[in-house]
Amino acid sequence: MKRGFDLSYLTEEWRKVLELTLDHLQLTLLAIGLALVIAAPLGIAAARYRWLTFPVLGMLGALYTVPSLAFLVFLIPSLGIGREPTLVALVVYAQIFVVRNIVAGLQGVDAPTLEAAAGIGMTAWQVFRRVRLPLALPVILAGVRTALTTTIGLATLAAAIDAGGLGTLLFDGIARAYNAMILAGAIAIAALAIAIDLVMRLLERLTPLARAERARSG
Numbered sequence: 001m002k003r004g005f006d007l008s009y010l011t012e013e014w015r016k017v018l019e020l021t022l023d024h025l026q027l028t029l030l031a032i033g034l035a036l037v038i039a040a041p042l043g044i045a046a047a048r049y050r051w052l053t054f055p056v057l058g059m060l061g062a063l064y065t066v067p068s069l070a071f072l073v074f075l076i077p078s079l080g081i082g083r084e085p086t087l088v089a090l091v092v093y094a095q096i097f098v099v100r101n102i103v104a105g106l107q108g109v110d111a112p113t114l115e116a117a118a119g120i121g122m123t124a125w126q127v128f129r130r131v132r133l134p135l136a137l138p139v140i141l142a143g144v145r146t147a148l149t150t151t152i153g154l155a156t157l158a159a160a161i162d163a164g165g166l167g168t169l170l171f172d173g174i175a176r177a178y179n180a181m182i183l184a185g186a187i188a189i190a191a192l193a194i195a196i197d198l199v200m201r202l203l204e205r206l207t208p209l210a211r212a213e214r215a216r217s218g
Contacts, residue, residue, distance in 0.1 A: 009180035010187060017169070021188050024165035027083070027158070028151045028196075031090035035147065039095055043102025053103055060096040068093070068157050076161065086158035093154055094147040101143025105136030137207045145200035152193045156185075166192070 010017060046056040068089060075085035109132050117131045118124075159167025169185030172178070204210060 006180040006183060009178070010184040013184070017166075017184050017188050020164070020166050020168060020185075021192055024152065024155060024167075024189070025192060025196075027086065027090075027155050027163065027165055028148060031087055031151055031155070032094055032144065032148055034087065035091045035094035035098055036144070038091065039098035039102060042095070043099040044106065046099065047103045047106035050107075053107075057096070057100055057103065060099055063092055064096045068154050069160065072158065072161055081161040081163075083163050085161065086155070086163040089158075090151050090154055094151055097143045097147040097150065098140075099143075101139050101146075102136070105139030105143075106132060108139065109135045134208045138204050138209055141200060141204045141207065145197060145204070148196050148200060149193045152189065152196065156189055 042056060046052045071089045071092070072085055075088055079085040079088065113131060113135070114127055117127045122130065155163070155165050156167035156170060159165055159171050166185050166189050169181050169188070173181030173183075173185060
């Protein structure tokens with residue numbers, strides 16, 4: 001068994017590593033997509049009705065403190081092993097980042113800006129769609145970026161319950177004391193997280209508010 005920085009598995013089995021990387025990405029994107037379906041109305045409601053902000057964020061924060069493996073084990077009796085309990089856990093853990101940033105972004109828009117928009121005859125829906133949401137979008141996307149990178153890490157543990165993904169390389173490598181396999185999995189996970197982070201940062205720079213700020217500073 002080779003020790004040290006051994007890239008033999010990554011170079012020899014790159015097709016398998018790529019396949020598991022795409023599988024890991026698919027699991028992550030599906031979890032975040034489902035999380036957004038729940039987080040969007042929840043975050044908008046918490047931002048609109050401020051008395052909801054503390055209990056909603058408090059509840060989501062409490063759920064996030066539950067250890068991921070313990071949460072997965074808790075779900076196994078009802079959902080079995082594999083993708084279903086994994087998706088439930090990942091969706092729950094992503095909520096705190098997405099909902100928190102939706103609330104912060106929407107509540108952070110200046111009141112005078114909203115009053116000016118209403119003053120020129122915009123309806124409440126138009127104010128939200130044309131003013132409030134575009135101004136809040138950079139903060140919301142930052143929350144989605146954090147949720148994505150966090151989910152990539154958490155999804156690694158899901159290989160312990162046969163959910164696939166890059167965690168398979170880590171757990172199989174540990175079981176076989178195969179350092180090259182463990183290193184290949186670690187490199188792929190880190191590369192995927194960095195790539196997703198860069199893509200999301202680019203999207204943040206393309207929002208109308210970010211473009212307007214660059215135009216003013218340029």
